[in-house]
Amino acid sequence: xxxxxxxxxxxxSIILVLSLLVAMYSTLIERKVAGWFQDRHGPNRAGPWGLxxxxxxxxxxxxxxxxxxxxxDKFLYILGPSLTMFIALLTxxxxxxxxxxxxxxxxxxxxxxxxxxxxLYIFAIVSIGVxxxxxxxxxxxxxxxxxxxxxxxxQMISYELAMSLSIITIVMMTxxxxxxxxxxxxxxxxxxxxxxxxGFLIFLICAFAETNRSPFDLPECETELVGxxxxxxxxxxxxxxxxxxxxxxxxxxxxMATLFLGGYHFPFIDKLGLSPNVFAFxxxxxxxxxxxxxxFIYMWIRWTLPRFRYDQLMRLGWKSxxxxxxxxxxxxxxxxxxxx
Amino acid sequence: MTxxxxxxxxxxxKKMTFWERIYLPAILGxxxxxxxxLFRKKTTVQYPEVQREFSDIYRGKHVLKRDxxxxxxxxxxxxxxxxxxxxxxxxxxxxxxxxEENLYREEKYAVVYEINMLRCIFCGDCEEACPKEAIFxxxxxxxxxxxxxxxxxxxxxxxxxxxxxxxxxxxxxQTPEVLAFKxxxxxxxxR
Numbered sequence: 001x002x003x004x005x006x007x008x009x010x011x012x013s014i015i016l017v018l019s020l021l022v023a024m025y026s027t028l029i030e031r032k033v034a035g036w037f038q039d040r041h042g043p044n045r046a047g048p049w050g051l052x053x054x055x056x057x058x059x060x061x062x063x064x065x066x067x068x069x070x071x072x073d074k075f076l077y078i079l080g081p082s083l084t085m086f087i088a089l090l091t092x093x094x095x096x097x098x099x100x101x102x103x104x105x106x107x108x109x110x111x112x113x114x115x116x117x118x119x120l121y122i123f124a125i126v127s128i129g130v131x132x133x134x135x136x137x138x139x140x141x142x143x144x145x146x147x148x149x150x151x152x153x154x155q156m157i158s159y160e161l162a163m164s165l166s167i168i169t170i171v172m173m174t175x176x177x178x179x180x181x182x183x184x185x186x187x188x189x190x191x192x193x194x195x196x197x198x199g200f201l202i203f204l205i206c207a208f209a210e211t212n213r214s215p216f217d218l219p220e221c222e223t224e225l226v227g228x229x230x231x232x233x234x235x236x237x238x239x240x241x242x243x244x245x246x247x248x249x250x251x252x253x254x255x256m257a258t259l260f261l262g263g264y265h266f267p268f269i270d271k272l273g274l275s276p277n278v279f280a281f282x283x284x285x286x287x288x289x290x291x292x293x294x295x296f297i298y299m300w301i302r303w304t305l306p307r308f309r310y311d312q313l314m315r316l317g318w319k320s321x322x323x324x325x326x327x328x329x330x331x332x333x334x335x336x337x338x339x340x
Numbered sequence: 341m342t343x344x345x346x347x348x349x350x351x352x353x354k355k356m357t358f359w360e361r362i363y364l365p366a367i368l369g370x371x372x373x374x375x376x377x378l379f380r381k382k383t384t385v386q387y388p389e390v391q392r393e394f395s396d397i398y399r400g401k402h403v404l405k406r407d408x409x410x411x412x413x414x415x416x417x418x419x420x421x422x423x424x425x426x427x428x429x430x431x432x433x434x435x436x437x438x439x440e441e442n443l444y445r446e447e448k449y450a451v452v453y454e455i456n457m458l459r460c461i462f463c464g465d466c467e468e469a470c471p472k473e474a475i476f477x478x479x480x481x482x483x484x485x486x487x488x489x490x491x492x493x494x495x496x497x498x499x500x501x502x503x504x505x506x507x508x509x510x511x512x513x514q515t516p517e518v519l520a521f522k523x524x525x526x527x528x529x530x531r
Contacts, residue, residue: 036378041386304374305367 023246037303061239073139080136081240088247094118098284102276118179130156137229148228152219158317163206165325169332183263191262214302253294396512401480413474416450423469428459
């Protein structure tokens with residue numbers, strides 16, 4: 001039992017450090033990719049290939065003046081970014097990062113908690129995520145921040161519906177809410193994306209909206225709202241908001257890879273005859289490259305599409321994605337019934 | 341009626357087809373375009389390591405030339421100051437004293453010669469107006485300063501050094517074409 005607790009503690013620390021590290025370097029990669037898309041080099045002054053840039057950015061954020069508006073609600077103002085960061089880190093708990101490690105004949109799952117309502121947990125946590133933005137924007141007592149916060153909450157509520165509806169089809173096909181079961185079902189090349197292309201598309205679009213990434217970055221659109229919900233934030237509190245966005249990107253990439261791209265599975269990889277621990281490592285790398293792929297898609301889209309107008313955003317969410325998702329559920333239900 | 345521009349497009353308000361309305365093909369097209377940019381040649385010049393090539397006749401900081409014997413060519417005639425559209429040049433003339441023949445080429449010279457670099461627009465009219473081949477623009481860049489008065493360059497900055505090794509080469513600006521241009525009677529400044 002002590003070993004088990006120690007193992008879980010270790011795994012949690014590794015995942016925590018990993019998500020922070022990935023988020024840190026996503027900022028660099030984002031800027032690099034942005035540069036390449038615009039025929040530039042991107043940051044390359046701090047260290048070789050700009051590898052120390054995230055550190056420099058972090059140091060800069062820490063040394064910035066910690067400013068708090070006079071009329072802000074002190075408690076909520078601090079709670080906002082903390083909550084956002086906390087929620088962003090919580091989501092990774094149910095994601096299966098790879099097959100079991102085997103040490104001394106004992107299996108150690110590469111997953112923090114295999115709860116039987118895995119997907120539901122993710123949705124619950126993601127829904128709380130909007131509170132961080134809303135509380136922060138509201139507590140700043142600034143109209144831009146408030147507008148950003150209102151936009152964030154309405155956008156997230158609208159797109160959560162379509163998101164959950166697109167997941168229902170996966171649950172119907174798998175018959176389980178557990179992330180582990182969903183991944184196990186997609187072994188080899190039976191990835192859900194081939195059975196649910198429409199569901200995947202809806203989920204992808206909604207994931208963009210949920211992470212507030214362009215073209216759905218209305219909550220912080222700097223051209224009209226200065227900085228949106230984080231207008232009044234500075235120093236590391238601002239850093240938390242920006243950082244949480246990258247963690248969310250990483251985690252949503254992991255969720256998408258798990259639900260639709262077969263998680264850590266890859267065709268023929270289990271036929272290589274690797275020892276369990278090496279196999280677990282290779283599988284983890286497979287999952288990681290899938291997440292990286294999604295990260296690239298996020299950036300690719302960001303530098304391709306302009307931001308939606310607010311009414312377009314609402315129309316797309318309510319009038320296109322939700323009916324499509326419902327249609328998808330109906331079709332999936334009919335096909336499952338016919339195949340019985 | 342003739343078109344004002346050849347690039348005008350006729351706008352149509354036709355209804356979009358279903359294929360156009362789902363936008364996905366257009367988005368994919370956009371993604372293809374941006375992806376193509378990933379592998380393009382970068383336009384950035386990596387400044388401290390790589391310096392952009394300057395034109396031979398780049399118009400930068402001015403130099404007041406000396407002749408081959410090291411005497412200042414400028415006679416303070418004031419033509420450059422007259423030609424200057426930005427009124428950046430001022431000078432005070434003085435008579436050469438006996439014993440200064442090795443310093444100044446002709447009997448009159450400029451005691452004070454100042455160019456206000458904040459006013460200068462680097463048009464090169466001064467070097468065209470100069471009848472004595474005394475003032476030229478060089479490839480050197482005028483650096484920024486913290487105080488405005490530091491940007492009023494006097495003779496200490498403008499006159500080229502006496503040492504022949506440190507002379508500033510302006511031969512590129514004195515090609516036969518340039519010379520012919522300067523002596524062409526068709527232009528007002530040569531008449």
